[in-house]
Amino acid sequence: MAAALAATLPAPQSAPAPSAPTYEAIPASMAKVIDIEAEIPITSVQLDAIVVSKIIKHAREAPGSSAHGLLLGLDLDGTFEVSNSFPLPHHANDEDDKSAKGLARYQGSMLRSLKEVQADDSVIGFYQGMTLGSFFNQTLVDTQAIHQEKLRHGGVVIVHDISQTTRGNASFRAFRLTKAFLDAYKRNNFSTSSLIDHRLTFSRILEEMPLKIRTNALVSSFLGALTEGSPSPATETNPALASSSAAIPPSYSRLNLGTANTPRNLELITEALDNYKTEEGNLAYLQRQIAREKARADTYVAKRKEENASRVAAGLPPLPEEDVSRLFKIPPEPSRLESMLLLGRIDAYGKSLEETASTGLVKMYASKTNGGN
Helix, strand or coil: CHHHHHHHCCCCCCCCCCCCCCCCCCCHHHCCCCCCCCCCCCCEEEEEHHHHHHHHHHHHHCCCCCCEEEEEEEEECCEEEEEEEEECCCCCCCCCHHHHHHHHHHHHHHHHHHHHCCCCCCEEEEEEEECCCCCCCHHHHHHHHHHHHHCHHHCEEEEEEHHHHHCCCCEEEEEEECHHHHHHHHHCCCCHHHHHHHCCCHHHCEEEECEEEECCHHHHHHHHHHHCCCCCHHHHHCCHHHHHHCCCCCCCHHHCCCCCCHHHHHHHHHHHHHHHHHHHHHHHHHHHHHHHHHHHHHHHHHHHHHHHHHHHHCCCCCCCCCCHHHHCCCCCCCCCHHHHHHHHHHHHHHHHHHHHHHHHHHHHHHHHHHHHC
């Protein structure tokens, strides 16, 4: 998906020359709000209600956690205003060249169609559906890195928690890659020394941005109409039943402890811990290999120095120095990016479990108190 996004995103454009502007003059009242030179830093994200409904609908219909798509809008006075979005097709194998080209053609055709109907066609980021905090993965990092390199102000990623929506809580969070992580990513260097120099940990991979949802009167009235029950045929024929039907029907949702996702959450934490342990074992094995090769190289250099010293003492010319890197294949230090992502995933799973368990615990104590009375 990252390769297909890179093919369709526009290349960074330089600011227009002041001597020959290609745009109309901006009113003085809007000059401080419209940021043509991209000098105002982005501090928050605003989602329109229609975007929220589209993302929730796509996440509900998509298989598993494969819901992802592009966000459209503009940056205005330090805020990403997301006014529209459209889903991207899901392919079982994102590495397939044909699927990547098909995805690129689909994105291009959608953006052209939106431009023809004079709708927002400026890409400002993408959204990703996930379950129980599983958004710490390589695909999200690669895609966001491409956006922050090519898009104006770097773009943003909106993470939607599907498991929270099933419990009636619409969970949306906005993230961007930190400058320290992006610098290490561009250098493709996640060695121990690089992590120390950039002060990188799993908690400094992404930075969260404040997010708010904007609604309008039309959407509010639509949601209000959905909450109102339609009159039954019995009440239409017999108005006397209307008063009795107007009473609030009984609801047993409060009795639900909300711990249905707890077993799955524990399974994901255990799986992430096993993957982290395996990754650490692989890193330890590679570190031992590097240490063995370096020890062999150091032994060879020390032996050559002793031999040259004895030859000089005997009046013989010293042996020429050889390139140790050609004689000993010392492996490069392995990347620790996957370990950091796994730690971030474990932390996200733990926070999700904390929220679920705390709510269920409060309800259990409340039910126990009411039962005692």
